[in-house]
Amino acid sequence: MKILIRGGRVIDPASGRDEIGDVFISDGRISSAKEKAERTIDAKGLVVAPGLIDLSARLREPGYEYKATLESEMDAAVAGGVTSLACPPDTDPPLDEPGLVDMLRRRAKVLARARVYPVGALTVKLAGERLTEMAELAEAGCVAFSQANAPLADTQLLWRAMQYAGTFGFPVWLRAEDRWLAHGGVAHDGEVATRLGLPGIPSFAETIALGTVLQLVRATGTRVHICRLSTAVGAEMVRAAKKEGLPVSCDVGIHHVHLSELDLGYYDAHCRLEPPLRSQRDREALAAGLADGTIDCAVSDHTPVDEDQKQMPFAEAEPGATGLELLLPLVLKWGAERKLPLAKTLARVTSDPARILGVQTGRIEPGAPADLAVFDPGQHWRIVPEALKSQGKNTPFLGYELTGRVRTTIVAGNVVYEQA
């Protein structure tokens, strides 16, 4: 189908383009030709941007269909303007076999909404004992390998896993967390945890593990993406590693850019996240690191959790927050707070994650795949359960009013979402 998106504010973070104009789509791609359109979308007063690319979204399939299904979460993705997402391997069973990966991709393809990029398990069952058949998994469609939220305790194995992945040029995505130091902890080890009587996870649980990972990057040369950075010192270490020229990139969960340990209030289980929300100083350093490019991109770390698992004492509640539909307004909020140009703000959820995934989307230029999000940057909306398509209604922002809402989402030239 040939579509003309007319009169919108076209923003292409990759080139810095930010101007009122038209975007023409033909055969699933952005086109420079001006043919007769079969459909015209009026984008006056709206922003036309590349679709969002979210490097961490749990779709909960296979295994956790009672928490969410592929249908519900893919609906949530496109309602949030997310046109590509990478899903971590912590499903049940984990994504450690080509058959599982293949099935997930097929199911996603049939739904024809967002593009799904599975991240394969680095070790069998994520158990941290035996390497997975990474080459097979890559053939089935895995774009990287990860331990999700089960960091390896065995550094010998981590070293070998990185060597092996590096042999084939596969990137390894790791959360930096020392398993022993984090053991039993549920909140940032600081004033708030002390007051609330919650077992803490010290900041150095992240930085010690990060130090180990960076040393192994030096030793192996394997490309590593650090997931969900949570501390100021961690951001400083990544900054230095990049300066040194190490092949590392990193992301931050969008919640960690806005919230801190203080938001736990009186045991708000919606603020039970992995890694934990840390101090105000850490939050500020993450927001600054995302602005100066130390942190390459922001992710939703979308984790739908059923109500029963959140209606529990804080330490027993299941970690995670729903996020696919909040990523855009929360990134816009961050950009506005730091007074960034819209193109730079959007780069952190479009062209930057595209670079990490090595894909052609995340840009608006002739020939690129037509994955687009058309949104109203000024529309206020209240975060209430009924406003979310995700089966997970678990968000610390419940009841908040946020700004920026998607009107139309296009994937490969097809309109996959239109605001009702």
Add this chain to the structure above:
Amino acid sequence: MPGNPQLNANGELQHLLSTEGLPREILVQILDTAESFAGVTEREVKKVPLMRGKSVFNLFFEPSTRTRTTFEIAAKRLSADVINLNVAASSQSKGESLLDTVANLSAMQADVFVVRHGSSGAPYLIARHVKPHEHVINAGDGRHAHPTQGLLDLYTIRHYKKDFAQLTVAIVGDVLHSRVARSLIHGLTSLGVPEVRVIGPQTLLPAGVEALGVRVFHDMRAGLKDCDVVVMLRLQNERMDGALLPSAQEFFKHYGLTADKLALARPDAIVMHPGPMNRGVEIDSPVADGPHSVILPQVTFGIAVRMAVMSIVAGN
């Protein structure tokens, strides 16, 4: 952050969840009310009819004979009906959720829930879900709070020392895991105690404990100097040998209260302990049974304080 979940719209005590954030007036009201009940427990007929017809549900998700018993006695002296539920052994093991358990009991017409739970914050969750006429009293949640214990400690201190504004209080031992310590610290700072000290090895003090308004000592002798009140904390068996401490013996040597260490405190210092005591681990027998010890009076005061708390919340 939402408003203080312990207070109703009129600023009165709706639930007792923590001593933190309780206005000074409410703390004093509880202590004064407890004082008026102290006489009742010495009378021949040890009952007042303040809670006749009300039901108190003792909801213990974690076993505790002592605390449960004192709540039971307190409720009975107020003429309330008491139902003891050892939930640890029943519904929870069958997989029923915490809130389902509470909803079921609520349907049996409870007025007051006395809750003990192993997870910090569990009573807050319950308080958010009970009906408006129901009240929750925290009888100990994880490491977080044990407010009636904190209040009975405050009552004991006031009984023997009168003026909070002149005192130095030392809390000794496993502060990291202690809900008793947290509840007492908040109470003492709210009532204007100028110096609250915590004494213990680094492994048993939580991160940033200074932010609670205390001075930290690792040397017990230095920390006890000129103290008016010494509060010893119980050291749980499972902490005695492992990553936190090498042995009970070494702990006793450095942090056990002995007569010679106590001699560094003021001559009229009192010694307190929330019980049950580990003699020879955190406290030496001659001190526990000696003239400075007010450990048994604490237990007696505990009943009056729990009567005060129950009658106040049930009346609001």
